[in-house]
């Protein structure tokens with residue numbers, strides 16, 4: 001059985017204010033460190049939950065005007081995984097983030113810098129992955145001097161089979177030790193062609209937050225946290241490998 005992670009459970013109404021606090025705490029840390037907040041986001045259910053957290057004012061009785069606010073001018077957004085489809089396709093994680101969050105940031109506010117995939121490589125997932133890795137190299141410094149890119153925060157989802165990013169249970173991609181960005185052409189969840197951050201890149205992030213919402217996630221979470229088998233699923237491997245970087249023991253209620 002895996003080591004217990006920092007795990008918090010909230011009622012539906014409390015997810016957004018707590019996620020907001022968690023993300024903005026990481027923003028504060030990152031801006032202190034290097035005046036930029038580099039975050040990798042997942043698709044699936046995350047963009048909607050994140051939008052609710054960031055776009056609505058905090059509802060906790062203890063919040064006040066001094067509470068941190070998103071400073072999108074300092075955000076650089078990357079994708080933890082992406083499907084090899086056009087950027088306006090219904091399956092695109094970028095399209096989802098755009099419709100749920102990016103398009104709703106008031107136009108009078110500074111906008112984040114967003115790094116979507118390059119659509120010219122849609123038919124060739126390996127080339128798509130190589131190009132996205134090159135983009136990361138250009139942002140996080142030359143590959144020679146940086147062993148792994150250091151995201152300030154990676155926000156992950158947890159699929160009902162225990163997958164995270166586009167790292168699926170028992171898939172050979174889980175054994176990758178070198179590349180930063182991987183391609184997959186046989187994703188068990190459609191669409192088949194995708195790119196994904198590798199496990200070592202995910203584990204290297206300064207902070208990693210899983211956001212799993214809804215009744216439907218109960219069974220898989222129980223498996224991940226309470227069984228040997230669950231510990232070997234991609235979400236379980238992230239929990240095991242990332243240790244205290246998962247969540248933040250701070251002031252968040254314990255599960």
Ligand SMILES: O=C1O[C@H](COP(=O)(O)O)[C@@H](O)[C@H](O)[C@H]1O
Pocket residue numbers: 041042043044045046080081082083093156157158159160163164165166189
């Ligand atoms: O296919 C994907 O699924 C996972 C999990 O999605 P969810 O809807 O169960 O939250 C998501 O994190 C990933 O980015 C996406 O490509």
